[in-house]
Amino acid sequence: MKIKIYPFFLIFVFLIIFFVFYKGLKNSNIYTPNVQAQIDIPEFQAINFENNKTINSNDIFFKDKFYLLNIWASWCVPCREEHRFLMNLKKEKLIDIIGLNYKDNHLNAKKFLDELKSPYKIILKDSDGTIAIDWGAYGVPETFLIYDKKIVKKIIGPIDENSILEIKEILK
């Protein structure tokens, strides 16, 4: 009798293990560090994409106003995906979108914008990627919601319907 119980007991134990692992899979472990709410935006100087003039960040971001900083590149595939959401946002005129062109070839970037239209009010060049580092970006695409010269929200990866809803929620 003892031998008959043994296999079933083992199967039972392993079913429990299966269940625990299954549950463990559900709480996804994607590591997104908690961005400390309301970090001051870095002060920097950058070259304007359109006229190659140097601008200071203080002349772009003003107090008491919302901005969206979007880091993009023509070689970045997900940037194409999120582009239509940015265009919609532009049409609704809720917020100024600033583009940061990350490590890109100027001609390629221009082609990208000619093809898809630009959602940006100002585009800054970040040829060597150092400005993105100052902002604490992980890669492209990445988007920062800024209010009162502070980072309110950070979206890693392409923007989608949900993030647009969240942004609108905050804007209200």
Next chain:
Amino acid sequence: MKILDKKILSFTFFQFFFVVISFLGLVTSFVVSDFSNETVFNHSHTTKPLFYKISGTWGNHEGSLLLWLLVLTLFIYLFLLKSVEQKKNYRILTLLFQEIIIIGFFVFLIKTSNPFNYITPVPKEGLGLNPILQDPALAIHPPVLYLGYVGSSIIFSSALAAVSLNYISKDWAKHIKKWVFISWIFLTLGILLGSIWAYYELGWGGFWFWDPVENVSLMPWLSLTTLLHCILALEKRNILNSWVIILSITTFTLSMCGTFLVRSGILNSVHTFANDPERGLFILIFLFILIFLSFFVFFFFQKNENKILINLNWVSKETAILINNWFMMYFLVVVLIGTVYPIFLEVITSEKISVGPPFFHKLIIPFLIPFLIFMAIGPQLKWIKSDLKNKLYLILFLLISFILTVIIVKNLSINFFTNTILLTAAFFLFFITVRDFFKKRFSNLSQNIAHFGFSLLILSILFNNIFSSEIITNLKIGETFISDKFKINFKNINQKDEQNYKAIIGEFEIIDSNGNYSIMSPELRIYNQPNIVTSEADIKTNLLTDKFMTMNSVQNKEYFNIRYQIKPFMLWIWISVILISFGGLISFFKKRYEN
């Protein structure tokens, strides 16, 4: 019947051949930087050196799965080639079980992780390979480790086949032994390479961190090492049958379990290529299908007929093997619990804990002492029945080890008790194996080398721990740090541009109390694709000690954070592991075990 045999062989050959073609296709895409392939786009970049373009093929989830399949199909083909003298139904059943595994992986690859996804428009540039993976040791670490893991799948299938046919016997042990050794050698070397990488690249100045990812490779190793000893007992004495079967199943299950843990995103590590719950779910279900399948085979077919037969003598080699089996199982359970418990706890109570080195040290070290002593005594005993006559030298050697240890330990300000016992046990094994080299010469050389290597490993780790010293300080250029043992002078920094990164190289002059003078130049590397800063340790290795220095920049500060470590016997840790696997290699080529 002959024709059927040929057909099966050519089937497995073509199966292998087609996987080779697709694998070479992926390698080619990486070499020519074909960014229309999603895998290449995500993990490569045109400025990467050719070597890392090639190794990038398996430096990601999709490619590494393809590599896994490549080894799986290669091994079953080799198995069929090498087992011609075995019974037909046994070979076919092994093939059947192996094909279940292969098909499972094929479906996994195609359904969730196709390496040949196409993207339009074709991007101009790829996203790059994670810089910490751009390291020679790590480039060959996955293939070597996979050879070990996948080798264990052959053992698994063959054990299930042998159980179904009631063929667990001396003959079977003799035949499967080669596969046990080959997987064990590769698994050992694979773990070693991973460890070397962690030491040279991560810059934490250690070689084993009890990180979950390291633990999941250690668990199959422990199980496989136990199996290796059991299979010898089976071959020699036709005992420990159930041990052999269970360990064959466990080894492969633990390899799969490791794959599940690191691939599913349940754990966070550099090996977590992609956090995709769908993938995790697939491996999980597949893993449990295999587990339940082996349960079924085991309980349905396993005959316990030789239960009466087992009549172990207290003083015999088999008893020694059995005792050490239990120790190995204990170590395995400790590592398993330390790795899996945090996951269980988080699921059940959503409380996060991390189990670190202190847990493992506390639970493993005390049991390491008897383990080492039994490891020294076991090989001195004979099979079946041995006596304790002429074994006085054992006590003599124990005494010598003890005295030597006391001489070493008494002047040091460390915990006298545990260190003394532990060192004594390690020295004991060391001396006994050295004696055997002279006494037994070439009989059983493989076992002796492996056990000698293990004693050397434990001794190196202990000395490394006891005699290491470390200094952490902040220095500006031109400043000097002075301690009673040495002087560190931060002379200069230089810049260097490489194809895939820029480097800031510090120049440090170190003068120790004996007036020895050396220059250390740790680096900070700023990789361009993706943009990541890594700290590259400068390590000066010689036979006795390693000098290890890392430099880190501190944000908005002129000074650098400097870490300087002196680590004795580092090289011997690597050498002893190579010795251990070399012992296995000799055994692999040997015709018969103990003539």
